[in-house]
Amino acid sequence: MSEDTPLPTGLPQATGQAYWRGLDELVDEPGFMATLAERFPALATGPFSGEAGDWRRRDILKCLGGAVALAGLDGCERRPDEEALPAVVADEDGTPGVARFYATAVELDGVAQPLLGKTREGRPVKLEGNPEHPASLGATDAFGQAALLDLYDPDRSAAPLERGTPTTWARAEDALTGLRAALDASGGAGFRLLTGPVGSPTLRRQIAGLLARWPGARWHLLASGRTDHTAGGDLPRLDRAEAVVCLDADPLGPGPWQVWNATRWGQRRRAFQGGAGSASLYVAEPSPTITGVTATRRLAAAPSRIGVLLAALAARVGVAGVATAPLTSPERAWVDAAGDGLAKARGRGLILVGKDQPASAQALAAAIEAHLGNGATRTALPPLDALVPVDAAALLPDMAAGRVRTLLVLGANPAYALPGFAEAAARVATRLHAGLHVDETAQLAHWHLPLAHLLESWSDGRAADGSAVPIQPLVRPWLDARSRHAVLGLLLGDSKDDRTRVRETWPQLSDDAAWEEALLKGRIAGSEPAAVSPRPAAAPAPLSPPSPTDGLSLVVRPDPCVWDGSLAGNPWLQELPKPLTKLTWGNAVHVSPALAREQGLKNGDMVRLTAGDRSVTGPVWILPGQERHTVLVHLGHGRRAGSKVAQGVGFDVHPLLGATGPVRLERADGSATLASTQQHFAMEEDEFVRFVDTLADTLPPEPASSFYPPQKSSPAWGMAIDLDLCIGCNACVVACVAENNVPMVGAEQVAKGREMHWLRVDRYYRGDPDDPVHAFQPVPCMHCEDAPCEMGCPVNATVHSPDGLNLQVYNRCIGTRTCSAYCPYKVRRFNWFDLTSKDPPELRAARNPEVTVRSRGVMEKCTYCIQRISAARITAKKEDRAIAEGEVVTACQAACPTQAIVFGDVSRPDSAVSTRKAGGRDYDLLAEAQTRPRTTYQARIRSGESHGGEEA
């Protein structure tokens, strides 16, 4: 109660005995505290060292096993005793029960993804984007969200292995010391270091030191056919580009640059919606990507046709002296549209060409851009430093020839990702491997050293924009693992701790204030590289003549969910539906409907895919919108070792990497059940996803669905999802999983239609299956004002809150499933089995303590992140104020890179969500069901032309 509230008369002031709160009140004898302080340093206030802080958090984490083990949801009967384990020393990170955020990062392909780690009682429970960092702006991708689970992976390697048998770090250190002596003697001759892309300046500094110390040593890079951004290159600025042309390029797609590009695309598209310039996206691609789905104009084109299209485009915009080939009419139409778009946006256009395309194509694209003067739409980044790794491909011959005596594999998995490695490795005398798991490579190694996860170690990294990010641990390693820096340190014989190493890399952080600032903000000031002038456009080289189109063309891409296989041990990612196919737990051979018709294939039929002399066998998946004769396969599956989750899922297509020769597809015997979360993709006359042609157009007004007045309250929570901004990237889905302790069920259950995701991203197509219009639609609970589910429940387990939430009370639910039967959107999820109580302690520690873990036989669903609303409500109540606009941010909203999802109080006309809903593109999903959903959608705009184009 605030002090000004008047008390009733006759109230005595605090009578009875006097209460005291501190020793100083009791003992005012001077120096008493001082005595205590020296006896108990921990009592002395002042900054504790990070390490000390860490071990305190670690202790608490150890204690948490019992406390976080969430039991079943039984009613009123007697419960077993429970132990309470207070810390030994007060945790300087604040009171138990209060969350703290630490800025850090994780890496994908050596590109740092800036994050904020939310910790409770010293253990990370959720990752958010770092709003302070330009490469995140608070958004994350699916990988960044799922990194939390990688940290807690129970299958992580826990101790060094010597020829497969567990041993101690002491022995490993001896081995490395011996190795060091030998290398010093030989000058490093025959020593090779193999890593993935390395963005961490500190690690690069260590590698540079290593190469300087042992001139005979070589550093190899394993990139599995993906680009190593550390060598520098162009950074697209989609926020500045009013007309973007993508030829076999997928800037919005999954990968290290997704957050950067998607956030910028979101900015551009929102500006366009606000009337500030165009935001057109022209995509020609062999197989649909999320960039293609987002495109204002898409063309399905064989990889071999990209060059032709590019030439035609060049001619169209008036680049002189380009030889063009004849085009089909759809190609012609697309080229005209794209060309006009580029011409209209002269100087603000951007052409992106897939890296699978020949250099000549890249050059021609550069020439077109030069011709149009599109300088501002990309930033050229310099190489990080002078270090240039040798490609891993060059390593194999050397190994086979016995020129490699010692091989140290640091955080890479060549035995899986580099065909032929295993055989070659047999000729290498000493094989060392440091990694998170005992994976395929570890099994070949004489020494395996467990690496610490980035979220539990000190390091640094380079974000997509080239600026540096400090990486600080969110928790002390509970496994006997060491960081990559420590491992190299052991080899090089320097025993500094990682924090010192990182600080040494950054002289500008020498003073503590700057250091604290960097850790607080999660970025190292002044580390942004000076933008170099873009490469001068080379003279457009004559394009190689298109190969005959009758043959099949093969496209190999990293898996959109488990990437190159390094994330295949992560159940959240394995069960994440792939954006276009909604397949989970595995990969497939994607073919076009036309090809499937020709060869009489249906989903799940096993086929043998041959490229030259290499071939793989896997099930077929028919992908509408794929170019007739293109076959698409995903890397990252068919793992043979490592995390249990990863093993035996899907099939490995690495053999096909770089394979040359004709591509063939034959029917193999048998068929497989593919676990897809969606079985019907065709949107016939239904209008689940609605479109308007131009910015100026609005949807026809809905007839009043009911004569009952809409529910009034303040606050009244609601959500608006702008389908014009949604790129279907799945970040929201994983964010929801992480925030709400959503359990994973496995392939078999997904195939039965029992996945548990509270938020799903539906994908539809309309029109000719060979060249349809695609659309994504995220579907959380609609929180209907007239909710059918609420009426069905016999025990009041699903009820309506006064602020408009449709609640699910797990501990009251008895599982009649009536609510789900009555739900027109089928967003409810049911615990068909006990999915949680057998989780290992690591996974329990990963759970969000603010969300109840559901037991068997209980219904669950999206709650609009009720725990976040409640937290805000309680804070506001304590401060005697209303909840402020933007104070409640749902997990999906926070993660969304394009800000397609907006949540807030619809009772305020000025709130962001009200503004969205007031627009002319707002509509209810299934308005005819008359449920008055609080979640509404904004229609997609077909055109990207600010002045109302005529496309699509």
Next chain:
Amino acid sequence: MTAASDKRAAQWVLALPTRFPAPTAWLVSMGVALSLLALFLVSVGVLFAQGPGVWGNNIPVGWGFPIINYVWWLGIGHAGTLISAMLLLLGQDWRNTLNRFAEAMTLFAVTCAGLYPILHLGRPWRFYWMAPYVSTMGVWPQFRSPLTWDFFAVLTYLIVSTLFWYIGIIPDLAAARDRATRRRWQVLFGLGALGWRGQASHWQRWQQAYRLTAAIAVPLVVSVHSEISLLFAAGPIPGWASTVFPPYFVLGAAFSGFAVVSMLTVWLRWMLGLHALVTPRHLDMLGRLTLATGLMTAYGYVAEVFAAAWAGRHEMATLTARVTGPYAWSWWGAVLLNFVPLQLLWSQRARTRPLVLLLVGACATVGMWLERFMLVVTSLHHDWLASSAHRYVPTFWDWSLFAGTIGLFLTLFLLFVRLLPVISAFEVREEAVEGGGD
């Protein structure tokens, strides 16, 4: 047939339990029933050990076999009360030969039905939360929900039909007691007879009680299945949200009920040689009732199709899915099995043929089950959003539990046949004495 023969028949019926005519046939049937009962126990054990995931249910088809079978059993349970109570009040004496085992059938069918809503729960051990009782949680059930009313409906129906059946059997128990020679039968019947001595005052009170219960039971016949229909009608699912469901459900229930009664009649008539009591006239009446209710159900089908035609795109889509979709077999199966063989019953000769009646009954019983399958699965597996559509495939445990409940039903029914007078002897006698019948 004459009053004299009827009297003899009546005494013979009373003597049935003590001098059972067809022990082998009974033992064989009982063997089958018990093995199915064992299957029931196993299925329930597995279900409780692992959870409802052992079934084929999923999202969207959260309701599968349990609800299908629940509605099916409850429907079957309707005929008994109809025959006994309604026809009693209507003074249809011919019912007297059928009502006893029809009521028993009702009782056991409702028992099987009543099990499903509990077994189907995610947390069956919490089923009592559906009941309004004073709890330490300070919360109550939700009375808007059709399920809460299910709870009451089934319970009421079970209690009332038990009472009705028991009151009805008291005089026969007494008679059987008096006829019994062995001590153990005397005690058994004696306890059941509650000291009935057949005095006028007994008869007078008995008449009051019996007719009163009948009067209570008749509205239940209508109310219970109307209520069950709300389980679907209350949901905004295409193919469900229809205000005319209650009458359709009641008629369908009665239809399936009479179908099963016909089968049981023919079976008992054959097994116990009741030809003297269950005359062609009874078969004829049964046939007529089945035909009548069957035609009314058929009308329901037509009306539904007609309604869907103007109820909007989603309703139409569901109808098309029913007729042509992946589960079209259930719709066509229901239509064919329910209404094609039924047409045989137009002819008197067919109606009086036990075998014909048996087959028509069997077809209708299966047909009505298919209708319930069609109603639940076809509507749910693809309701509003194309994205949430998903196939539903029942598993072994779905089937085993279903077979198990049939086992439970047969076991109970066979015990009844063996231990108690299957036909209301005194009413038959009454009928005879009052020169009733023809």
Next chain:
Amino acid sequence: MWGRRTAQVFPPAVDTWVRLGTLAAAVVVLGLALGGWDYARSAYVTRVGWVRDQPVPFSHKHHVGDVGLDCRYCHTGVEDSAEAGLPPTHTCMTCHSQLWTGAALLEPVRRSLASGQPIHWQRVSKLPDYVQFNHSIHVARGVGCVECHGRIDQMPLTARAEPFQMKFCLDCHRDPSTRLRPVALVTRMEPLPWSEAERRAYGLRVMAAHRIDPKVLDNCEICHR
């Protein structure tokens, strides 16, 4: 034929027995119902007044009642966290490094400090995991510790004072007026020298001042999420 009499199966007494049996059955059913209701609220289920074995026989009576420590001296989180928090070993040792330094009773505390291993207390006031209770808001609104934890200052060994069942929470959430007090007196253990009427009057004022609405306060999501 109903007139024909055979040897009676039962002696007349059986009538009485059957009647008695029926009566008894009714009584038993009724008894079970009442018994169940009583059991659900019994101390055996709610553990009210039950004392657990603790590694250290910590006496709130001594520390609060006699010494006069304020609750917040040890339970530091109670004002700004959902959890009141148990004191770290260091908090104990701030005093017990000076007092009772050698006491055998305190051996586990000293061992914990030396080994860095936490003391294994047995929880007394425990809520199910699906209940999200927040101490800070209750304290901020002036719900006294004593309302849920009872006269802790009179407990030589700590025991649960109230049945932590849903009904107990709801009783207050549905009518908080008589449970509210000035925030300054939240940790006060002795009953306030107020009449029931005064207390309610005060409570209603606080509820008005902070817009505490009982209609909202008993919504599911207030505790379950």
